[in-house]
Amino acid sequence: MFNLKRAAALAKSKAGVGLIAVSLSLLIPGFAHAANYNVVKGDSLYTIASLFGSTTQDLIKTNNLSSTEIRPGQVLDVPGQAYTVKSGDSLYLISKRYEIPLSSLRKANNKWDDYIYPGQILAVPAAGTSSAAALQANEAKTEAVMAYTSEELDLLSRLATAEADGEPYESKVAVAAVVLNRVKDKNFPDSIRSVIYQKAAGYWQFTPVENGWINKPASQSSINAAKEALQGRDPSNGALFYFDDSTTNKWLWSKPVKARIGKMVFVY
Numbered sequence: 001m002f003n004l005k006r007a008a009a010l011a012k013s014k015a016g017v018g019l020i021a022v023s024l025s026l027l028i029p030g031f032a033h034a035a036n037y038n039v040v041k042g043d044s045l046y047t048i049a050s051l052f053g054s055t056t057q058d059l060i061k062t063n064n065l066s067s068t069e070i071r072p073g074q075v076l077d078v079p080g081q082a083y084t085v086k087s088g089d090s091l092y093l094i095s096k097r098y099e100i101p102l103s104s105l106r107k108a109n110n111k112w113d114d115y116i117y118p119g120q121i122l123a124v125p126a127a128g129t130s131s132a133a134a135l136q137a138n139e140a141k142t143e144a145v146m147a148y149t150s151e152e153l154d155l156l157s158r159l160a161t162a163e164a165d166g167e168p169y170e171s172k173v174a175v176a177a178v179v180l181n182r183v184k185d186k187n188f189p190d191s192i193r194s195v196i197y198q199k200a201a202g203y204w205q206f207t208p209v210e211n212g213w214i215n216k217p218a219s220q221s222s223i224n225a226a227k228e229a230l231q232g233r234d235p236s237n238g239a240l241f242y243f244d245d246s247t248t249n250k251w252l253w254s255k256p257v258k259a260r261i262g263k264m265v266f267v268y
Helices: 004-010 014-027 045-051 056-062 091-097 102-109 130-141 150-164 169-184 192-196 207-211 220-230
Strands: 035-038 075-078 081-084 121-124 241-244 257-261 264-267
Touching: 035 081, 035 121, 045 056, 045 102, 056 075, 091 102, 091 220, 102 121, 150 169, 150 192, 150 207, 150 220, 169 192, 169 220, 169 241, 169 257, 169 264
Parallel strands: none
Antiparallel strands: 035 075, 081 121, 241 264, 257 264
């Protein structure tokens, strides 16, 4: 608990005042640190204000602008929090922590890939903004593209780990998405487990099932990736198969390529 007597003593010095401010900022729920937004092509003060739950006039005043004109590369002060990325973070986890849609976090940082690093500063829109609330309500309706159990989430995450560990994060999401695409396709089994453990013409459909790697624990990033796929993200663009780009299998290469991520090729 915050010690008010100690606070009074600290207030006698400039350093103390600074420490009190920091302490209070950590203790007061919803304390908002100023965030920065980097303008990109196509932005307007209106769209930026909508994203951060502000108004055009407030942004003009806060940033001492003389008009509504902005340019790509310009940095604006916006309402929200400045979050410092920590080891083990992902955009998905940060969005859940602050109870905002993943899409809002991406838009606020113009971040369309999943690479973040410790020490990186991200702008986090307030959870209560009209834009974030609307997106949250919309995403809640499509929280998952299909019903799944905790065991199926774990299995899907373990497959993503076995198949794409060492590959870009997007590859893991895409691997999980391929499984879900098969579940939805009438030519494949109709559940996550049955797709992953499918055996056709005497061959396992997924190598990790055959070599036992499917039994290794899932990495946290693969769990996040599986969750994103279950929420509808599909970097594979609807693919039903994937393989390493070093393969010489002519049948696989004969199929339409839907995506290339790292060393992995996703085909339909």
